[in-house]
Amino acid sequence: MKPSKTALIAAALAFAAGTAGAQEGIDDPTRAPYYESFVGKRVAYVPVAMGFDLTEGWAAGLKEALEPLGIVFEIRDPNWSTDAGAQAITSLISEKPDVIVVHNPDVQSYARLLKKAEEAGIYVVQVNMRSSYSTDVFVGADYVGMGEQIGQRLVEKCSPANGGSGKIAITQGVLTAAASIYQMQGITNVLSQHPEIELVSNQAADWDSTKAKNIAATVIQQHPDLCAIAGFWDVMDVGTAAAIKESGKDVYLLTQGGGNRMACDNLANGTYSEVVVYFVPGQARDMATMIKHLLQLKQPAGTTKTTLFTPLTFLTKDNMTPASCWDLPPKS
């Protein structure tokens, strides 16, 4: 019995010591390395341009997530100039930030530069519009899948079997942008199986609302029984909507965007019929998560390729809630 008694006392003492320790709290062993891995890191962000809902929303989200950790977040704004963007990336490659977040104007322009950046040891995160070169991370909509879903929606709405005229039109942005190319692929995949749907117009409006309006006005003129127009960006499609309103016809306008408050307002007042939303704050969070992941793993850039497709929501007047859309933070 004796030895076991000693053991009991020892055990009791150990237990007491343990609970005493627990009362003071024990340190989370992952904490220090977590914070250490971010201090002094630099993330550079090269969007197509600042000044519109998507790029401002991503910037705000990244800033909010990264800066409290001591990460330096900087923006290089090429303001719609692909040349200026390429220059920004080139100079970033020599400046060697830890991460570059890039929003590609088209699938080709930055491809080689992004490869170079990875070779120089910089992690490259691409957002929403991808380059033909895959880098460490892509966060954004699955445009082919999105095109397929939009194609399905158009078939549902406009198929003669469902009482539609079968005539649809598409207004793209810039033909070479990833959002246009991949999405057209998806739409074509669906429409090729539905010969009853006739694509009467497939034009590009350069992301400009005035051009979109003129195209839509002419198409509706030529096809008064047009059933639906699928536009590739809500900001541009205010023009399409104006043309529909002026024509007085009942044309279903299916557009898409980042889910800014403007989209919900325009759904509520009937400007748009339906908006496909890739939720921008969610994308910003995905990017921030992936950046934290990369900075903690410390693998060489380009080791892994991760794609995170953003979940899509098809918003209409009926299913939207006040939380469906987001507001830009006020500028400080």
Added chain:
Amino acid sequence: MRLLGGLSQEQIVFGLALLLCLGFALALPGFLTTNNLLNLVRSVSILGILGVAMGLVVIGRGIDLSLVALMSASVAWALHLSESGMPLAQALAIGLAFSLFVGAANGWLVAYVEIPAIFATLAVGTLVYGFGRYFLFDLDVVYVADSARSLLWLGQGTLLGIPLPIFLFAAVCLAGHLFLRYARSGRYLRAVGDNILAARITGVPVRPNIVLQYVLTSLIGYVAGIVTAASVASMNTRLAISTYVYDVILVVVLGGIGLSGGKGGIRNVVVGTLLIGVLLNGMTIMDIQYTVQNVIKGVILLTAIVIDTIVNPRDEQTAQQGDI
């Protein structure tokens, strides 16, 4: 070519437009309907209004590359002000004042500082866009606020079944025509454009007249901006950095207003605008791909210019002055 020898560029372009019209009318059912023709003119009426603005300054042997930048910045600012709660009329007045001020600055740089118009206005255009983006409004696209919905009538309404922008285009053309024809400063403008030294010797107040040209241009540009904003319920300030201003110059030059100044009138702008309108409309109906449209547009414009060069060869004066 002797047969065409008597034709001016304006007539050639008008002929070309008619020819295209005829071709489209035969080939495309639905082209030659009242509604489509109205739509055609409506779609280019903003371009036409800007063309009148540019035309005036080109006749005065200048050029205004800041036209579109100024239009988008001043209207965007006005919309932004009204969005933040200012009454619409007051916001529009402030935008207009800004526009006229920059126009006067343009004129001052050209007339008094004697910087060539092309450089002065190029710099001012860049400056205005940058200034606007940084200080006046935050976002690329500024929407028309709900409280300012009444403005939309200007761009989307109709009067007697005809879209309002067409009336505005016509009114601007008429005003421009009357100004050039009957106003004293309008005649001075042409005199200054034709031969600035001769105009000065005969006692025309050359410098104030040049300032006036740029102020007028900015005024008409502002009107065009309001129509743009009203027709799509928003102002896209990216226009300032697009090639839109060259489209405007194209309309002017295509219509036959020589860049060497002193030649042409508002009719030339109308003709140039119509040709572009017919082209765009026909190609959209045919659903021609955007990039191919640009090729066709370029080829037709080149054709018009080549025909003009052959029928109206350079004379002594243009050879001496150069085109621009």
